[in-house]
Structures are given as C-alpha cells and as structure tokens.
Amino acid sequence: MKPNLSWIDPDAFSIVLSEVSTDPEPSPTPPTFSTLDIGFWPENRPGEAARQHEAVPAAGETQCRPAFVPRKGKLQDRFENLIEWILLQLPCEQVFLADREGLILAHRAAEPELVAASSWFLSSWAKVHKYLNPEGLAAHSMQLHGDRLLHLFQGAAPWGQMSLGVVSEKPLDRNLTKCIQDALQNTIKEE
Amino acid sequence: MRILAVASQKGGVGKTTVALNLACSLARRGAETLLVDADPQGSIGLSLVGRISSSRGLAECLRGEARAEETVLKTRIACLKILPAGNLSEADHEMWASALADGSAFGRLFRGLLNDYSILVVDTASGLCASTLGVLKNANAVLLVVQAEPLSTRSLPQFLDMLRALRRNNHPVGLVGVLVNMVQAKLSDSTAIAQEILNMLPPQLALATTIPRDPMFLRASAKGVPLGLLYRKPHPIALLFDQVAAELEPRMGLSKTEEENEAEPLLD
Ligand SMILES: Nc1ncnc2c1ncn2[C@@H]1O[C@H](COP(=O)(O)OP(=O)(O)OP(=O)(O)O)[C@@H](O)[C@H]1O
Ligand SMILES: [Mg+2]
Numbered sequence: 001m002k003p004n005l006s007w008i009d010p011d012a013f014s015i016v017l018s019e020v021s022t023d024p025e026p027s028p029t030p031p032t033f034s035t036l037d038i039g040f041w042p043e044n045r046p047g048e049a050a051r052q053h054e055a056v057p058a059a060g061e062t063q064c065r066p067a068f069v070p071r072k073g074k075l076q077d078r079f080e081n082l083i084e085w086i087l088l089q090l091p092c093e094q095v096f097l098a099d100r101e102g103l104i105l106a107h108r109a110a111e112p113e114l115v116a117a118s119s120w121f122l123s124s125w126a127k128v129h130k131y132l133n134p135e136g137l138a139a140h141s142m143q144l145h146g147d148r149l150l151h152l153f154q155g156a157a158p159w160g161q162m163s164l165g166v167v168s169e170k171p172l173d174r175n176l177t178k179c180i181q182d183a184l185q186n187t188i189k190e191e
Numbered sequence: 192m193r194i195l196a197v198a199s200q201k202g203g204v205g206k207t208t209v210a211l212n213l214a215c216s217l218a219r220r221g222a223e224t225l226l227v228d229a230d231p232q233g234s235i236g237l238s239l240v241g242r243i244s245s246s247r248g249l250a251e252c253l254r255g256e257a258r259a260e261e262t263v264l265k266t267r268i269a270c271l272k273i274l275p276a277g278n279l280s281e282a283d284h285e286m287w288a289s290a291l292a293d294g295s296a297f298g299r300l301f302r303g304l305l306n307d308y309s310i311l312v313v314d315t316a317s318g319l320c321a322s323t324l325g326v327l328k329n330a331n332a333v334l335l336v337v338q339a340e341p342l343s344t345r346s347l348p349q350f351l352d353m354l355r356a357l358r359r360n361n362h363p364v365g366l367v368g369v370l371v372n373m374v375q376a377k378l379s380d381s382t383a384i385a386q387e388i389l390n391m392l393p394p395q396l397a398l399a400t401t402i403p404r405d406p407m408f409l410r411a412s413a414k415g416v417p418l419g420l421l422y423r424k425p426h427p428i429a430l431l432f433d434q435v436a437a438e439l440e441p442r443m444g445l446s447k448t449e450e451e452n453e454a455e456p457l458l459d
Pocket of ligand 1: 201203204206209230234315372403404405408
C-alpha cells in the first residue's frame with residue numbers, strides 16, 4: 001500500500017467534500033419571450049424593506065392580504081414561504097426564484113428555459129436600470145405569448161443578484177409590485 | 192455576480208499569487224473582474240508596482256470613509272480593476288478584525304458592487320482569521336489553494352470543517368476547486384502528495400491544471416507585475432492561469448451563453 005502523506009482519511013474526507021461543494025451551475029440560454037413592455041419603480045433598500053413591507057395602497061390598488069411575514073431559518077424554507085405567499089396574492093401559472101445564472105432555487109411549475117432567459121435578461125437590464133434609477137432594484141412586466149405576463153423582480157442578496165419571476169394573466173399595480181419586491185428583499189436579506 | 196474567495200488554512204501557500212494571476216486571466220477572457228485585497232497585510236499591494244500601496248481601499252470603504260467606486264483602481268487589462276487593501280494602522284488591526292468577522296460589513300460592500308462586475312476575486316488572509324470569515328460569509332465560491340507539500344495538505348480537513356460549519360449556518364458558500372501549487376516535478380515527495388490530493392477529489396472539485404514551483408514567480412514579484420505581464424509574450428506558466436480560469440468559469444456560472452460561445456469559422 002502507498003504511504004499516506006497527507007494523513008487524510010479518504011472516506012471521511014469525501015463526506016466533508018460532498019457537504020461543502022457547490023451545486024453545478026447551468027449555462028444561461030437565450031431568451032424565448034417575444035414582446036417587451038417595461039416598467040420600473042422605486043424600490044426599497046434591504047433595511048427599509050423590513051420596515052415597509054406593509055405598504056399602504058392608493059385608492060383602487062390591490063391590498064396585500066395576508067401581509068407578508070418573513071420566515072427565519074434555512075434559505076430553502078424562506079424561499080418556500082415567499083412562494084406560498086405570492087400564490088395567495090394572485091393566480092399564478094409559474095413562480096420561480098433563481099440566481100443570476102438562472103439556477104432555480106425554488107419554484108412552482110417553472111419552465112427552465114424561461115427561468116434561464118429571465119436571469120439573463122434581468123442581469124442585462126439591471127445594468128441599464130442602474131443608470132435610470134441608481135437607488136432602486138429593477139422590476140418589469142413583459143408580455144409572453146397569449147395573455148400571459150411575466151413579472152420579473154431583481155433581488156439583491158448577500159451572495160449576489162437573484163431573480164423572482166411570476167407568470168400570471170393578471171397585471172400588477174404599483175402596490176402589489178412594491179409588496180412583492182419588499183417580500184423578496186425581506187426573504188433574501190441577511191438575518 | 193460571483194464572489195470567489197481564494198483561501199487556505201496555512202499561510203504562504205500562494206493565495207495572493209493565485210488570486211492576482213487568476214484575476215488577470217479571468218479578465219483577459221472577458222469577465223468584468225474586480226480583484227479585492229482582503230488580507231489586512233495588503234499582499235496584492237505588495238506584489239504590484241505603482242500607486243497601489245498608498246491608495247485608499249477596502250479599509251476606507253469598510254470604515255465608511257470612501258465609496259468603493261472611488262477607490263477602485265483601473266489596470267492595463269481592460270476588464271480588470273483592483274480594490275486595494277487601503278490603510279490600516281497597526282493599532283487598528285485587532286479591533287478591525289473582530290468588527291469584520293460577522294460579515295455584515297463585507298456584505299454591504301459587496302452588494303454595492305453587485306451590478307458592476309461579473310466576478311470578484313478576493314484574496315484572503317490565511318486560516319480562520321476574522322476578516323477571512325467575514326469574506327467567506329458573503330462569498331459564493333471558494334478556491335482552496337494547497338501547496339504540494341505534506342503540511343499544507345494536512346491542514347485541508349480543518350479548512351473544510353470551517354466551510355461546512357458556515358454552510359450549516361446558511362451561508363451559501365461552496366468549494367469550487369482545489370488548486371495544487373508549487374509542485375516540484377523532480378521531487379517525488381512533492382509529486383506524490385499532489386497526486387494523493389488529486390486522487391481524493393471528486394471531478395467537480397479537482398483541477399486538471401496544477402502550478403509548478405518556478406523561479407518566474409520570484410522574477411514577477413521582483414518586477415512587481417503579474418506573471419502574464421512580465422514579458423510581452425506571456426511566459427508558459429502565465430498561460431496555466433488561463434487554463435485554471437477556463438476550468439473554473441463553468442463551475443461559477445461564468446460561461447458564455449451558447450449563442451455567444453458558438454464556434455467561428457477560421458475562413459470566410
Ligand atoms: N508556484 C510558485 N512557484 C514559486 N514561488 C511561488 C509560487 N507560488 C507562490 N510563490 C511564492 O511563494 C511566496 C508566498 O506566496 P503568496 O504570498 O502568494 O502566498 P500566500 O498564501 O498569499 O501567503 P500569505 O498566507 O502570507 O498571505 C511568494 O514569495 C510567492 O512569490
Ligand atoms: Mg497572501
């Protein structure tokens with residue numbers, strides 16, 4: 001048998017390695033959506049979002065009910081909590097949370113191509129958006145084929161940019177947009 | 192944005208050397224790269240000639256005295272910028288380090304850089320130093336550097352245990368590779384240990400490229416330049432960092448989209 005120079009027990013080592021390595025990253029694919037209808041609005045920095053997640057709607061705007069209650073603990077649980085809450089706010093065909101490279105972190109019925117395209121789009125758009133509104137995070141709604149809309153939100157997590165996508169036939173008004181953006185920031189901010 | 196921390200348990204294994212040369216290669220291959228000197232000793236500054244060592248940098252940003260955009264230095268390589276360590280008085284060191292360990296100061300700094308770079312390469316101080324912990328709490332990837340000698344490799348499990356503890360506390364930092372540095376091809380003890388480490392790593396963590404121990408590194412630091420800029424025609428060893436960059440890019444999601452990366456015909 002060969003001498004073991006590193007004094008490492010290979011079995012114990014491989015267990016630790018499996019616990020500390022990153023998940024493989026998918027490459028983003030080009031976008032598949034057709035037309036584009038872009039809107040953006042002021043956003044709250046992470047600290048402010050915590051205080052403001054019950055926004056006051058203007059007359060005729062959607063009330064967020066129930067109000068978002070961030071969950072503490074594991075990221076995966078926090079993501080699930082956000083998705084569950086979004087599903088209560090509007091009828092959704094797909095909901096997804098992804099990292100900048102389009103790696104899906106949590107979802108309901110998301111199409112991987114749409115997620116990858118969204119992350120790709122959002123990271124490009126975020127650069128433009130930064131000039132237009134340096135204080136805010138980007139959010140957009142765009143038309144997919146049919147009457148479906150893709151609502152996209154940029155999130156600033158401690159580990160990098162994230163995207164939240166919601167596919168729905170329902171357009172979002174200012175208040176609901178703000179509630180969702182705040183809920184996203186509340187979910188991904190540091191504890 | 193990807194935040195890649197270049198780290199090791201043991202000191203002097205080549206973290207700064209790897210961080211500097213890898214950042215050059217990533218930038219030359221097209222990634223908007225910011226090299227951050229998060230070692231309080233300011234080793235990147237010590238490795239480069241020019242106005243870097245007296246520059247304001249990380250220390251001033253973290254103290255709230257400067258904004259990162261103001262302190263970032265442009266370099267000769269278009270896509271590469273450097274955030275120097277900045278000025279830290281001896282008296283500040285201890286207080287400073289413990290203030291950084293919880294990671295929130297680095298978190299705020301990194302968030303502010305979110306849209307300007309595709310990758311941050313962060314050179315860290317070795318071991319469980321507080322500033323390194325602060326960086327690791329905000330990084331999403333770690334490149335672990337080991338020297339091809341027994342002591343460095345024996346410290347590997349200790350580092351991985353620390354990483355595991357961070358992950359269990361919900362910090363999304365993950366190992367993307369282990370780079371074996373200073374391999375001495377003519378010394379069987381050096382090649383044997385390099386081989387032993389590589390054999391223990393799963394394919395997604397092993398790097399096919401290893402870095403030999405070579406006097407060119409001494410020459411580059413004597414001149415105060417990264418290896419790739421030592422000569423007009425890059426030295427073969429500088430090209431090894433292009434290979435390391437190419438191996439790491441897909442692991443960090445830096446690969447181009449299929450469309451951007453399509454083959455181009457040689458002839459029209
Ligand atoms: N492959 C190599 N061949 C020869 N010399 C090398 C090699 N890699 C690094 N060195 C030299 O080894 C010394 C230590 O390297 P470096 O400063 O990069 O290590 P480090 O891990 O950053 O150290 P520290 O823990 O003090 O921050 C330097 O003098 C450097 O030039
Ligand atoms: Mg160093």
